[in-house]
Amino acid sequence: MTMTDNKIGGSTEELVVEAGEAQRNRRPSRMNRVGDHLRREWQLYLLLLPTILWLLIFLYKPMYGLQIAFKDYSVFRGVAGSPWVGLEHFYTLFENDQFIRALRNTIYISLLGLVFGFPMPIILALMFNEVVNQLFKKTAQTIVYLPHFISSVIIAGIVITAFSPSAGIVNTVMGWFGLNPIYFLTKAEWFRPIFVGTGIWQEAGFQSIVYLAAIAGISPTLYESAVVDGATRFQMMWKITLPMILPTIIIMLIIRIGNMLEVSFEMIILLYQPATYETADVVNTFIYRQGIQGGQYDLAAAAGLFNAFVAFVLVMTANTISKRYSRTSLW
Amino acid sequence: MLSSMNLYSRGDKLFVIINMILLGLFTISTLYPFIYITSLSMSSGFEARAGNVILTPMGFTLEAYKRVLSEPMFWISYKNTLIYTVLGTLTSLAFIIPGAYALSRPQLYGRRFWNLAVAFTMWFHAGMIPFFLNMRDLNLLDSYFGIIIGFAVNGFNIILLRNFFEGIPQSFEEAARMDGANEFQVLWKVFVPLSKPAIATVALFCIVSRWNGFFWAMILLQDESKIPLQVYLRQIIVELSDDEEFANTLMSAGYSFETVSAAIIVCSIIPILLIYPFLQKYFNKGILLGGVKE
Amino acid sequence: MSGVRLDKIVKSYGAVQVVHGIDLEIKDKEFVVLVGPSGCGKSTTLRMIAGLEEISDGSLTIDDRVVNRVAPKDRDVAMVFQNYALYPHLNVADNIAFGLRIRKESKDAIKASVDEVGAILGLTPYLERRPSDLSGGQRQRVAMGRAIVRRPKVFLFDEPLSNLDAKLRTQMRAEIKRLHKRLEATSIYVTHDQVEAMTLADKIVVMQDGRIEQIGTPMELFLNPANAFVAGFLGAPPMNMINAVVAKGENGPIASFDGQTLPLPALPDLQNAEGRPIIVGIRPEYANIVTAPQPGSVNCTLNLVETLGSEALLHATVGDDQFVIRTETLGKIDQLDHVNGFTVDPTLIRIFDAKTGKALGGQTRVA
Numbered sequence: 001m002t003m004t005d006n007k008i009g010g011s012t013e014e015l016v017v018e019a020g021e022a023q024r025n026r027r028p029s030r031m032n033r034v035g036d037h038l039r040r041e042w043q044l045y046l047l048l049l050p051t052i053l054w055l056l057i058f059l060y061k062p063m064y065g066l067q068i069a070f071k072d073y074s075v076f077r078g079v080a081g082s083p084w085v086g087l088e089h090f091y092t093l094f095e096n097d098q099f100i101r102a103l104r105n106t107i108y109i110s111l112l113g114l115v116f117g118f119p120m121p122i123i124l125a126l127m128f129n130e131v132v133n134q135l136f137k138k139t140a141q142t143i144v145y146l147p148h149f150i151s152s153v154i155i156a157g158i159v160i161t162a163f164s165p166s167a168g169i170v171n172t173v174m175g176w177f178g179l180n181p182i183y184f185l186t187k188a189e190w191f192r193p194i195f196v197g198t199g200i201w202q203e204a205g206f207q208s209i210v211y212l213a214a215i216a217g218i219s220p221t222l223y224e225s226a227v228v229d230g231a232t233r234f235q236m237m238w239k240i241t242l243p244m245i246l247p248t249i250i251i252m253l254i255i256r257i258g259n260m261l262e263v264s265f266e267m268i269i270l271l272y273q274p275a276t277y278e279t280a281d282v283v284n285t286f287i288y289r290q291g292i293q294g295g296q297y298d299l300a301a302a303a304g305l306f307n308a309f310v311a312f313v314l315v316m317t318a319n320t321i322s323k324r325y326s327r328t329s330l331w
Numbered sequence: 332m333l334s335s336m337n338l339y340s341r342g343d344k345l346f347v348i349i350n351m352i353l354l355g356l357f358t359i360s361t362l363y364p365f366i367y368i369t370s371l372s373m374s375s376g377f378e379a380r381a382g383n384v385i386l387t388p389m390g391f392t393l394e395a396y397k398r399v400l401s402e403p404m405f406w407i408s409y410k411n412t413l414i415y416t417v418l419g420t421l422t423s424l425a426f427i428i429p430g431a432y433a434l435s436r437p438q439l440y441g442r443r444f445w446n447l448a449v450a451f452t453m454w455f456h457a458g459m460i461p462f463f464l465n466m467r468d469l470n471l472l473d474s475y476f477g478i479i480i481g482f483a484v485n486g487f488n489i490i491l492l493r494n495f496f497e498g499i500p501q502s503f504e505e506a507a508r509m510d511g512a513n514e515f516q517v518l519w520k521v522f523v524p525l526s527k528p529a530i531a532t533v534a535l536f537c538i539v540s541r542w543n544g545f546f547w548a549m550i551l552l553q554d555e556s557k558i559p560l561q562v563y564l565r566q567i568i569v570e571l572s573d574d575e576e577f578a579n580t581l582m583s584a585g586y587s588f589e590t591v592s593a594a595i596i597v598c599s600i601i602p603i604l605l606i607y608p609f610l611q612k613y614f615n616k617g618i619l620l621g622g623v624k625e
Numbered sequence: 626m627s628g629v630r631l632d633k634i635v636k637s638y639g640a641v642q643v644v645h646g647i648d649l650e651i652k653d654k655e656f657v658v659l660v661g662p663s664g665c666g667k668s669t670t671l672r673m674i675a676g677l678e679e680i681s682d683g684s685l686t687i688d689d690r691v692v693n694r695v696a697p698k699d700r701d702v703a704m705v706f707q708n709y710a711l712y713p714h715l716n717v718a719d720n721i722a723f724g725l726r727i728r729k730e731s732k733d734a735i736k737a738s739v740d741e742v743g744a745i746l747g748l749t750p751y752l753e754r755r756p757s758d759l760s761g762g763q764r765q766r767v768a769m770g771r772a773i774v775r776r777p778k779v780f781l782f783d784e785p786l787s788n789l790d791a792k793l794r795t796q797m798r799a800e801i802k803r804l805h806k807r808l809e810a811t812s813i814y815v816t817h818d819q820v821e822a823m824t825l826a827d828k829i830v831v832m833q834d835g836r837i838e839q840i841g842t843p844m845e846l847f848l849n850p851a852n853a854f855v856a857g858f859l860g861a862p863p864m865n866m867i868n869a870v871v872a873k874g875e876n877g878p879i880a881s882f883d884g885q886t887l888p889l890p891a892l893p894d895l896q897n898a899e900g901r902p903i904i905v906g907i908r909p910e911y912a913n914i915v916t917a918p919q920p921g922s923v924n925c926t927l928n929l930v931e932t933l934g935s936e937a938l939l940h941a942t943v944g945d946d947q948f949v950i951r952t953e954t955l956g957k958i959d960q961l962d963h964v965n966g967f968t969v970d971p972t973l974i975r976i977f978d979a980k981t982g983k984a985l986g987g988q989t990r991v992a
Binding site: 500502503505506507508509510511512516520521524525527 | 675676677696697698702703704706707708710712713714715723724727728771775
Binding site: 041043046047050054055060061063065124127130131132133139140144145146147150153158160164167201232234258269287292300305307315 | 343368382565568599
């Protein structure tokens, strides 16, 4: 356009024609630009395509299938063809004692996990940080990270073997003190302590990595100046290390709360039995039994949707609270 | 902090020592179950049943291993696990590397949207039932292909690798481009060699999750000849632990149910232990790479 | 002929325009330096020439061919990056050969080219090493080798020396100059360092805020800056600027400021221009120190003396304006602390309009 501004004289018509030409020659239209871009960068989209297709087929399509939570699903009619039933499945769920029990257990087990499981990695990281002997530190870390990489089936196998009434080491040791053997895994009151304890044993070490990384990011000069000021190591841990990793702790807490209802149900499936359902059955195991084993897909999908909804509300709430009070947030 | 204990005050020395003792106890309690299981697997069935195994093998014998290794299902499931692990990991990388690369390029149109589409799957998924029904609708039940393809992509791994790619200076891509490389060449000849640690991290995560995965394999595979090791393990350990009759038949042969379970456990941990040094080397980096962003 | 022509080149990101229509003609074999403060658009301009940034408007011609929509690899240009972009997984020889391999040249041809380039740059003993085992200067040379080996029509340099320490930078500067003499390739070089610009360029292009302020040979720009910005940018320390108004003196125009006066050159623009606000530009080198007021001298308040050995920098204030004098120390060292004014040859004074910053009047005669 600036080209024509400079011209003096010439009819208006000429100017218009020229302006149009300038437009064509010098400023490609939007369509043209997209075309140009694709011609140059098509390879990039080709590289992206498989991932996007996979996500669509394996993760987004099931989200579409989630509508069966509001439908009377039948295998023959398929997702789209089944008739709508509104919130009927949700009413059914809340009249179902097993579901209420599962919901209660889920909350109870995840709260236990939060109270006892969340601080452990932080404590471990602080302790690792205080170790002076590097060989000891390395060896200890190598060992405590290991259980994370062991499958839940094997962990369950170890638990079952260790708590076995006749041969298990736990009952053997109890025998030394004259206690009668207990068949722990059939006792409802023992399920939660064993489950939560196993979780801590397996994951606390590995989870401490995140905090150790945060600690590694603290400037050594902070400690050096504290040493010169005469601080003890305990004071430094309490007054420097802990406050410095607080943002990481908050982020991890938000994530943890968001995943709270996702108790490691695979482990529960391996460890529970009808005798311990009373305390062990959680929403996800309920879904597994009702849906996969019992074929009540629509009802189980409704339970899953409810679970996801509660998790979503939880993480949003935690994030909002954290944003307001500590200015740390996930997003 | 101070590098030498000599410079510590008495109180600090005490603090350090108590800390070390407590940490040592925790470490031992982590290690002990593995020692216990290993000893159990090498003890005689009688000693095991009687609960006499505490630390070292009692009545040393390798009968339990002989029994495990002579079981055809053990070898079939082991072979299946190897297939799922090797092909599954390669498939994952074939999706993740190009995808992460594309998502890391600033010139990608709608980059924010595509990245969000990936990150969203980390926070929200349809759940067990819709995923299962989808797999069934796709005819992927009871198939090697279904297990391999159905779990190929994972948002966390993509974002981990994407973050690493983003950290590679733009000029590497630009220099290669000016040298005449196309996108595939830039990725294959520049980014992949530069990202070996990150790719190794992702590969190791894939290997571990493939090796250990049991839940979906248990649900999606009915055909005994296709089940992986972990599903077979579950059948032995969990389902048969209450089977007194089975336990008694084992007893008569000089080993017990406990020693056999322990032997299978040891056999299936060994591969993880073999790659554990590599895991250790890379997962520290991996966790940091992944960051908490998006 | 490997000339480059920029015709009203514009770069915008969405609604934000960062380069506002640049016209520039670069002749074959010429060494042109784009210089300016960070954010002035010099790197963006270079990247548009390279093809790494899309050109929003205008046309770019290389060798009489419009290349706006030609991919970088087909423009026959090579670029040396600020961080060198050496591939850490390849050794020096493979780094240099990378572009040739991508272009599928024959093995023998590649080896010959790499050997030749290695010899030119003195890299022959290091061909098998990885970049991580090289010093900063050697890495810089490999980066240049990678550009040279393709024998492109045009070389592009994006602040190639900014990662080196001061001593190496001087050394590599000389090396680049020598290389250019030998290869005689058209070169476009971006830097924010005015010393590099002065020493390397056949032609300097000073840029600010996405516009070209002035184009010319180094000495043209030094002696006759077109405006206050160019005057302040080239030369170290920069030209002193005193805010003043024109007044009528006995022998022609004078500048009046801070209750003092200074004779000005008899420029046509200054005739009958009493009261016009101007900026008086005096290079630190052209001010002669005095320790007692003299006719025509300007009084200043001395704040600090920095002795650099053979010369010294005197930091002073004239009214509200900072004023730096650069003087030799030989035979004057005792006087430096007592300096309270300076004189200046009126023909060496540059005068700028206070509002527009444009230079007034004719040219300084090159001595």
